[in-house]
Amino acid sequence: xxxxxxxxxxxxxxxxxxxxxxxxxxxxxxxxxxxxxxxxxxxxxxxxxxxxxxxxxxxxxxxxxxxxxxxxxxxxxxxxxxxxxxxxxxxxxxxxxxxxxxxxxxxxxxxxxxxxxxxxxxxxxxxxxxxxxxxxxxxxxxxxxxxxxxxxxxxxxxxxxxxxxxxxxxxxxxxxxxxxxxxxxxxxxxxxxxxxxxxxxxxxxxxxxxxxxxxxxxxxxxxxxxxxxxxxxx
Amino acid sequence: xxxxxxxxxxxxxxxxxxxxxxxxxxxxxxxxxxxxxxxxxxxxxxxxxxxxxxxxxxxxxxxxxxxxxxxxxxxxxxxxxxxxxxxxxxxxxxxxxxxxxxxxxxxxxxxxxxxxxxxxxxxxxxxxxxxxxxxxxxxxxxxxxxxxxxxxxxxxxxxxxxxxxxxxxxxxxxxxxxxxxxxxxxxxxxxxxxxxxxxxxxxxxxxxxxxxxxxxxxxxxxxxxxxxxxxxxx
Amino acid sequence: xxxxxxxxxxxxxxxxxxxxxxxxxxxxxxxxxxxxxxxxxxxxxxxxxxxxxxxxxxxxxxxxxxxxxxxxxxxxxxxxxxxxxxxxxxxxxxxxxxxxxxxxxxxxxxxxxxxxxxxxxxxxxxxxxxxxxxxxxxxxxxxxxxxxxxxxxxxxxxxxxxxxxxxxxxxxxxxxxxxxxxxxxxxxxxxxxxxxxxxxxxxxxxxxxxxxxxxxxx
Amino acid sequence: xxxxxxxxxxxxxxxxxxxxxxxxxxxxxxxxxxxxxxxxxxxxxxxxxxxxxxxxxxxxxxxxxxxxxxxxxxxxxxxxxxxxxxxxxxxxxxxxxxxxxxxxxxxxxxxxxxxxxxxxxxxxxxxxxxxxxxxxxxxxxxxxxxxxxxxxxxxxxxxxxxxxxxxxxxxxxxxxxxxxxxxxxxxxxxxxxxxxxxxxxxxxxxxxxxxxxxxxxx
Numbered sequence: 001x002x003x004x005x006x007x008x009x010x011x012x013x014x015x016x017x018x019x020x021x022x023x024x025x026x027x028x029x030x031x032x033x034x035x036x037x038x039x040x041x042x043x044x045x046x047x048x049x050x051x052x053x054x055x056x057x058x059x060x061x062x063x064x065x066x067x068x069x070x071x072x073x074x075x076x077x078x079x080x081x082x083x084x085x086x087x088x089x090x091x092x093x094x095x096x097x098x099x100x101x102x103x104x105x106x107x108x109x110x111x112x113x114x115x116x117x118x119x120x121x122x123x124x125x126x127x128x129x130x131x132x133x134x135x136x137x138x139x140x141x142x143x144x145x146x147x148x149x150x151x152x153x154x155x156x157x158x159x160x161x162x163x164x165x166x167x168x169x170x171x172x173x174x175x176x177x178x179x180x181x182x183x184x185x186x187x188x189x190x191x192x193x194x195x196x197x198x199x200x201x202x203x204x205x206x207x208x209x210x211x212x213x214x215x216x217x218x219x220x221x222x223x224x225x226x227x228x229x230x231x232x233x234x
Numbered sequence: 235x236x237x238x239x240x241x242x243x244x245x246x247x248x249x250x251x252x253x254x255x256x257x258x259x260x261x262x263x264x265x266x267x268x269x270x271x272x273x274x275x276x277x278x279x280x281x282x283x284x285x286x287x288x289x290x291x292x293x294x295x296x297x298x299x300x301x302x303x304x305x306x307x308x309x310x311x312x313x314x315x316x317x318x319x320x321x322x323x324x325x326x327x328x329x330x331x332x333x334x335x336x337x338x339x340x341x342x343x344x345x346x347x348x349x350x351x352x353x354x355x356x357x358x359x360x361x362x363x364x365x366x367x368x369x370x371x372x373x374x375x376x377x378x379x380x381x382x383x384x385x386x387x388x389x390x391x392x393x394x395x396x397x398x399x400x401x402x403x404x405x406x407x408x409x410x411x412x413x414x415x416x417x418x419x420x421x422x423x424x425x426x427x428x429x430x431x432x433x434x435x436x437x438x439x440x441x442x443x444x445x446x447x448x449x450x451x452x453x454x455x456x457x458x459x460x461x462x463x464x465x466x467x468x
Numbered sequence: 469x470x471x472x473x474x475x476x477x478x479x480x481x482x483x484x485x486x487x488x489x490x491x492x493x494x495x496x497x498x499x500x501x502x503x504x505x506x507x508x509x510x511x512x513x514x515x516x517x518x519x520x521x522x523x524x525x526x527x528x529x530x531x532x533x534x535x536x537x538x539x540x541x542x543x544x545x546x547x548x549x550x551x552x553x554x555x556x557x558x559x560x561x562x563x564x565x566x567x568x569x570x571x572x573x574x575x576x577x578x579x580x581x582x583x584x585x586x587x588x589x590x591x592x593x594x595x596x597x598x599x600x601x602x603x604x605x606x607x608x609x610x611x612x613x614x615x616x617x618x619x620x621x622x623x624x625x626x627x628x629x630x631x632x633x634x635x636x637x638x639x640x641x642x643x644x645x646x647x648x649x650x651x652x653x654x655x656x657x658x659x660x661x662x663x664x665x666x667x668x669x670x671x672x673x674x675x676x677x678x679x680x681x682x683x684x685x686x
Numbered sequence: 687x688x689x690x691x692x693x694x695x696x697x698x699x700x701x702x703x704x705x706x707x708x709x710x711x712x713x714x715x716x717x718x719x720x721x722x723x724x725x726x727x728x729x730x731x732x733x734x735x736x737x738x739x740x741x742x743x744x745x746x747x748x749x750x751x752x753x754x755x756x757x758x759x760x761x762x763x764x765x766x767x768x769x770x771x772x773x774x775x776x777x778x779x780x781x782x783x784x785x786x787x788x789x790x791x792x793x794x795x796x797x798x799x800x801x802x803x804x805x806x807x808x809x810x811x812x813x814x815x816x817x818x819x820x821x822x823x824x825x826x827x828x829x830x831x832x833x834x835x836x837x838x839x840x841x842x843x844x845x846x847x848x849x850x851x852x853x854x855x856x857x858x859x860x861x862x863x864x865x866x867x868x869x870x871x872x873x874x875x876x877x878x879x880x881x882x883x884x885x886x887x888x889x890x891x892x893x894x895x896x897x898x899x900x901x902x903x904x
Contacts, residue, residue, distance in 0.1 A: 003486055003509030004547070029734045029771070030757040032750065055771070080811035088808055100809065103733065104775030104817030108351070111772045116561035116603055117342070118373035120354040123820040124779060127851025129803070130816060139352035139382070148373070160751075165511075165520075165547045172438060172762070173735050174751040177771045183562065198547030204406060205439040207770075209519050209549035211489050211511075211564045223750035229758040231742040237704055237727030238765070263516045263553065264539040266532065289553070314593035322590055334591065337515065338557030338599030345554045350779035350821055357602040358561060361633025363585070364598060394533075399729075399738075399765045406544070407517050408533040411553045417780065432765030441552075443737050443767035445707050445729075445782045457532035463540040465524040 006166045006216045007195065011041040014189050014217045018154055020047050021074075025110060025152035025181040026054035026064060030083075031226045033174030034063045035191050037219040038156040043067055053077040053110070053150055055103060055177055060084040062224055071095060077150070079103035083226075102130060105147050107180055112149035114183025114212065119148045155185025158221075159192040159208070163199075166213030167206045168192065175207060182208045191219040240400045240450045241429065245275040248423050248451045252388055254281050255308075259344060259386035259415040260288035260298060264317075265460045267408030268297045269425050271453040272390040277301055287311040287344070287384055289337060289411055294318040296458055305329060311384070313337035317460075336364060339381050341414055346383035348417025348446065353382045389419025392455075393426040393442070397433075400447025401440045402426065409441060416442045425453040470642040471659045471684070476610050478503045479640055479657075479684055480569055483608060484510050491515065491560065491600060493570030494538045496610045500569055511545070513565055515596040517556045520548025537596065560596070561603040568604040570597060572611050572636075574626045577673040579636040579648045581609060582628035594631060601632030613641035613670050620672035622646070622653055643667050645684065652676045657684045688860040689877045689902070694828050696721045697858055697875075697902055698787055701826060702728050709733065709778065709818060711788030712756045714828045718787055729763070731783055733814040735774045738766025755814065775814070779821040786822040788815060790829045790854075792844045795891040797854040797866045799827060800846035812849060819850030831859035831888050838890035840864070840871055861885050863902065870894045875902045 008014050015038060018024070024042070028034030039058075042050070043066050052073050058065035061084075067073050068086045075097040082088055090096040101109070102124045112120055121144035125131045135146040157178045160171035168190050170178055182188050190208070195218050242248050249272060252258070258276070262268030273292075276284070277300050286307050292299035301307050302320045309331040316322055324330040335343070336358045346354055355378035359365045369380040391412045394405035402424050404412055416422050424442070429452050471479070477499035484490065484500075486508035492498050501521075504510055512521040514536040521536055522543035529543060536542045544550065559565060572583040581601055584594040601607060614620050622639065639646045644667045645657040652674040658667060660683045668675060689697070695717035702708065702718075704726035710716050719739075722728055730739040732754040739754055740761035747761060754760045762768065777783060790801040799819055802812040819825060832838050840857065857864045862885050863875040870892040876885060878901045886893060 004511060030753065032734070032753045032757070078811060080813040082808055082810035091808075100811045102812050102816040103771065103814035104779050104821075107771035107775050108349075108779075111558075112354070114562045114564075115342075115558035116563060117354050117356060118376075118378055119371075120346070120351050122351060122779065124817045126820065127798070128816060128848040130812070137353075142352075144352055163547055167547060167549055170438065172749065172751040172768055173732075173753055175438065175768060175770050176735050179770045180772050183558065183564075202439075203520070203544050203548045204404065204409065204441075204550045205436075206549040206551075207438075209551060209555075209559070210547070211513070211519055211559055225748070225750050225753075225759060226757040227753070227759065228748060229742045229760070230745050230748060238729060264535065266516070266535045266539070312593060314595040316590055316592035325590070334593045336594055336598040337553065337596035338561050338603075341553035341557050342561075345776075348780045348782075349776035350781060356561065358599045360602065361580070362598060362630040364594070397765055401765060401767055406531065406533040406550055407514075407535055409550060409552050410517050413552045414554050417776065417782075437738070437762050437766045438768045440767040440769075443769060443773075443777070444765070445731070445737055445777055459530070459532045459535075459541060461535070461538060461540040462530060463524045463542070464527050464530060 004165045004210065006213055007164050008215050008217050011037060011217065014038060014215050015041045015045060017187060018042065018045060018047050021049045022153035023051040023053065025155040025185055026052060027157045027176065027178030027181045029055050029176035031063050031224050033158050033176050033178055035156040035158040036063060036221060038189060038191050039064055039066065048072050049074045051075040053152060055079050055106060056083065057081045057087055058084065060086055077101055079106050107177060109147060109150040110180035110184045113151035117149055119146055122147055151184045153186050155181040155188040157182045157188060157190040159190045161194045161196050161201065162190055162192040162216045163196050163201060165198055166210030166216055167201050168208040168213065169201055170207050179208045182212045187214045188212055189215045191217050193221060238399045238444065240447055241398050242449045242451050245271060245451065248272060248449050249275045249279060251421060252276065252279060252281050255283045256387035257285040257287065259389040259419055260286060261391045261410065261412030261415045263289050263410035265297050265458050267392050267410050267412055269390040269392040270297060270455060272423055272425050273298055273300065282306050283308045285309040287386060289313050289340060290317065291315045291321055294320055311335055313340050341411060343381060343384040344414035344418045347385035351383055353380055356381055384418060386419045389415040389422040391416045391422060391424040393424050395428045395430050395435065396424055396426040396450045397430050397435060399432055400444030400450055401435050402442040402447065403435055404441050413442045416446045421448045422446055423449045425451050427455060469659065469661045473499060475686060476640055476642060478686065479645065480608055480610060481505065483567065484508060488566040489513055491565050491568045495571050497569035497571065513559065515556050515560060517551050517553055518544060518548060520545040557599050560599050563603055563605060565604055566606060568600045568607045569610060570600060572609045573628055574621050574623055575609055575636050575639050576623045576626045577648060577651050577653060579634045580626045581631045581636045582626040583631045585629045597631050601635045607636055608638045608640060609636050610640050613643040620670050622671045622673045624673045643670065655681050657682055659684055687877065687879045691717060693904060694858055694860060696904065697863065698826055698828060699723065701785065702726060706784040707731055709783050709786045713789050715787035715789065731777065733774050733778060735769050735771055736762060736766060738763040775817050778817050781821055781823060783822055784824060786818045786825045787828060788818060790827045791846055792839050792841055793827055793854050793857050794841045794844045795866060795869050795871060797852045798844045799849045799854045800844040801849040803847045815849050819853045825854055826856045826858055827854055828858050831861040838888050840889045840891045842891045861888065873899050875900055877902055
C-alpha cells in the first residue's frame with residue numbers, strides 16, 4: 001500500500017503538474033529557508049506566467065531571482081523586493097507586476113488560506129496605499145481594513161527534517177513563512193535536508209503536520225548567506 | 235533586576251488583580267490540560283459575575299464546575315457544556331447565561347484576539363442559529379459569517395514545563411486551547427508541572443513564547459480523567 | 469433487517485481510501501475505526517488536537533494528557549502529530565480532512581443537517597460539529613432512518629435548528645445508503661432483507677429510486 | 687551640535703525599561719542594542735521569527751539558518767524562542783511588543799509616518815514596517831530632523847505615502863526629542879549645543895516649545 005508515503009525520488013516528480021499561469025507560494029525570508037532546489041526545478045521546467053507569493057524574490061542568480069532570468073514570473077506578491085537588478089529592470093520595463101503586501105498581512109493571508117478563512121480585518125495598512133480600495137470597518141473605535149486569504153496551486157517549502165508521512169520540522173529562523181505556505185498549497189511540496197523514520201520527530205513538536213504535505217524530497221542545499229555578519233574575536 | 239523573571243510563589247499572587255465582572259479565558263478540553271489550581275484559586279478568591287471563556291465548563295466538583303457552586307460565573311462562552319448537573323440547573327433557572335460557539339470558531343476567536351485581528355469570516359455556522367444576526371458575505375461563491383475576536387482580562391493556562399521567562403511547552407493533547415488562551419489575556423497566568431532553566435527548552439519547539447506570559451507558577455495536579463478507556467489485555 | 473451499529477460501521481469503512489485523513493464523530497462513527505480494511509492506511513484526526521490517533525491504551529499506558537475528542541483516553545500512532553485547537557480546526561476548516569463521519573437527528577434533500585439541538589431539551593452545544601460539516605467536502609452521516617416513534621429523519625426540510633447548510637451528500641442509515649443530489653435523496657443501496665417499499669415508507673423527503681437498488685453485502 | 691548615530695541610539699536606549707520586549711528596525715535603531723543599560727534586561731524581537739536575539743555570531747558560529755530581519759547572521763540568546771512569520775506578526779500586531787524603534791522619511795503632527803515609498807524612485811516594499819507601526823502602542827521614530835537639502839521632515843502633513851496613520855507619539859532626531867500630541871510636536875529635549883531657534887527653523891509642522899527645553903545629557 002502506498003498509504004502515507006509521500007517521498008518522491010526526483011525533482012521532476014516533486015514539481016510534476018506545475019503549469020503555465022499557476023500560483024506558487026514559497027517559504028523563505030531573504031535567502032534563509034528557501035526551497036532552493038524546488039525553485040531550480042521550476043526554472044528547469046520552463047513554465048511561465050507564474051504568480052509567485054513569497055516575502056522576497058531572492059537575489060540575482062539565486063533563489064527566486066533565477067526565475068526572472070527567463071521571465072517566468074508574471075506577478076510577484078511580496079513584502080520586500082528589489083534586492084536584485086534584474087527584478088528592478090523588469091519592474092521598470094513593466095514586464096513584471098508587483099503587489100506589495102505588508103509582511104504580517106502576507107503571513108496571515110497564507111495562514112488564512114490554509115485555515116479556511118477567506119478574509120480577516122487588520123489595522124496594518126489602514127490609511128496607507130495598501131488600504132486603497134479595501135473595505136474599512138471600525139471595531140472598538142479603531143479602523144481596520146479587510147484583507148483576503150491567499151492560496152496557491154503549489155506551495156514550495158524548505159524543511160529541515162521530515163518523515164515519509166510529511167511531518168516536518170524547521171531549523172532555527174529558516175522556519176519563517178515555510179509552515180504557512182505549507183498549509184495553503186493545493187499541492188504542497190517539501191524539500192528537506194534529512195528524511196527520518198516516522199516516530200523520530202516528537203509528535204508535540206512537529207511544525208507542519210503531514211496532512212498539509214503532498215510530496216517530500218531530500219535535497220542538497222547551498223544555503224547562501226545574504227548578510228554575513230560576525231562579531232569581533234574576543 | 236527583576237527583568238523577565240515571571241515566577242510567582244503563591245496562587246494568591248498568581249491571580250492577583252482578578253476582580254468581579256472580569257472576563258477569564260481558560261485553556262483545557264474536557265478535564266484535559268485544565269489549569270485546575272488556578273481555577274481553585276478563583277473559587278477561593280470569591281470573585282463573582284465572571285465571564286468565562288473555555289471549550290467546556292468542567293464537571294460537578296472539578297475544573298470550572300467548582301465556580302458554579304458559589305455562582306461566580308455570570309456568563310459562559312463555550313462549545314460544549316452540560317457535563318454537570320449544577321450547570322444544567324443554573325441554566326434552566328436563568329441564573330447563568332451561555333453563549334454556545336463552535337469549537338473551531340472559539341479557538342480562532344482566541345487566536346485572533348491575541349493576534350490583533352478584530353474579526354474574521356468563517357463558513358462555520360452559516361445558515362445555523364450561530365449565524366443569526368451576523369453579517370454574511372460571499373467569497374468565491376460561498377457564504378461566510380463574520381465572527382469577532384475574544385480577549386480576556388485574565389487568561390489561565392496549564393503548561394507542562396516553563397522557564398522563568400514564561401516560555402511554555404505543553405504535554406500531548408493537554409495543549410488544546412492553552413496556547414490560544416495564553417495569547418489573548420491582558421494578564422496571562424501559566425501553571426506548570428515543572429520549571430526549567432532558560433535554555434533547557436529548545437527555542438524552535440516552544441509552544442508559547444514568553445512574550446505572552448505574565449506570571450508562571452509551579453503546581454501539583456490531580457489530572458482527573460473524564461473517560462478512562464482501555465483496550466482489552468492481549 | 470435493519471443494520472446493526474457494527475454493520476453500519478462496516479459499510480462506512482468501505483468508503484475509506486488509502487491515504488485518507490478521517491475524522492470520526494462520537495457514537496457509531498467511532499466504531500468505523502475497528503473496520504478499516506487491512507489493505508489500506510488511514511490516519512484518524514481528533515479535533516482536540518491529534519492527527520494519527522491510535523487504539524485505546526493498555527492499563528499501564530493510560531495518560532490523562534492523551535485523550536480524543538470524546539474525552540476518552542487514547543494513544544498516538546507512530547508518526548502522529550499533536551497541536552493546538554486552532555491548528556486542529558485550521559486543518560478541518562481549511563478542507564484538509566478527506567472524510568468526516570458523524571451522526572445526526574435529521575438530514576434533508578438540500579443537504580442540510582441538524583444534529584446538535586432539540587428545542588425544549590437541554591442544549592449541550594455543538595462542539596466541533598459545525599466546523600466539521602462546514603470544512604469537509606466529503607461527509608457521511610450515519611443515523612437511524614426513523615425515530616423510535618417511526619418518524620422519518622430524512623426530510624424535505626430539517627425541522628430542527630441546523631448544524632450546517634447544504635453540506636451533506638451521503639447518508640447511511642440502518643435501512644439504506646443514500647446520496648443527496650438535485651434536491652432529492654437517491655436510494656443507492658438497501659440493508660439486506662429490507663424492501664424498497666419499506667424505505668419509501670420511512671423516507672419523508674423526496675426520494676429517487678433507481679431501477680436497481682442492490683443489497684449491501686456483508 | 688547634531689547628534690551622531692551613536693548618540694541617537696544612546697538616547698533611545700534610555701527609553702528602554704526592564705522587562706521590555708523591543709523590536710529594533712534596520713539602521714540606527716539596530717545600534718540601540720549596543721547601549722542597553724547594564725541594570726536592565728530587554729528582549730529583542732526580530733520579525734522574521736526570533737524572540738531573544740543575541741549578538742552577532744563568532745566566525746565559527748555563523749549559521750545560515752539563524753538570521754535577523756535585516757538578513758544578518760545572528761545568535762539566539764539563552765531563553766530565546768523561534769517561530770513562524772505568522773506567530774511573529776501575531777506578537778507584533780497583537781500589541782505584545784513593548785517598544786518599536788524605526789526610521790522614517792517624514793512624520794507629521796497627527797502622528798502619521800511615511801517611511802517606505804518615494805514616488806518616482808524604485809519601491810522596494812514595506813517589509814514589516816506597516817505591521818510594526820499598526821501593532822505597537824509605543825513607537826520611537828529616529829531620523830534626521832531635515833533632509834540634506836535642509837527640508838524639514840517634521841511636517842503638518844506627510845507628503846509621501848504613509849506607512850501608518852496616527853500611530854507615532856515620539857520622535858528622536860539628530861537635533862531634538864519630540865512628542866506628538868494634540869496635533870503638534872512638543873519639543874521635549876534638544877541636542878547639546880543646538881538652539882531652540884534652530885529646531886524651530888527646521889520644524890515645518892506645528893511646534894510647541896515649552897518654557898524649559900533641557901539639553902540631552904551624555
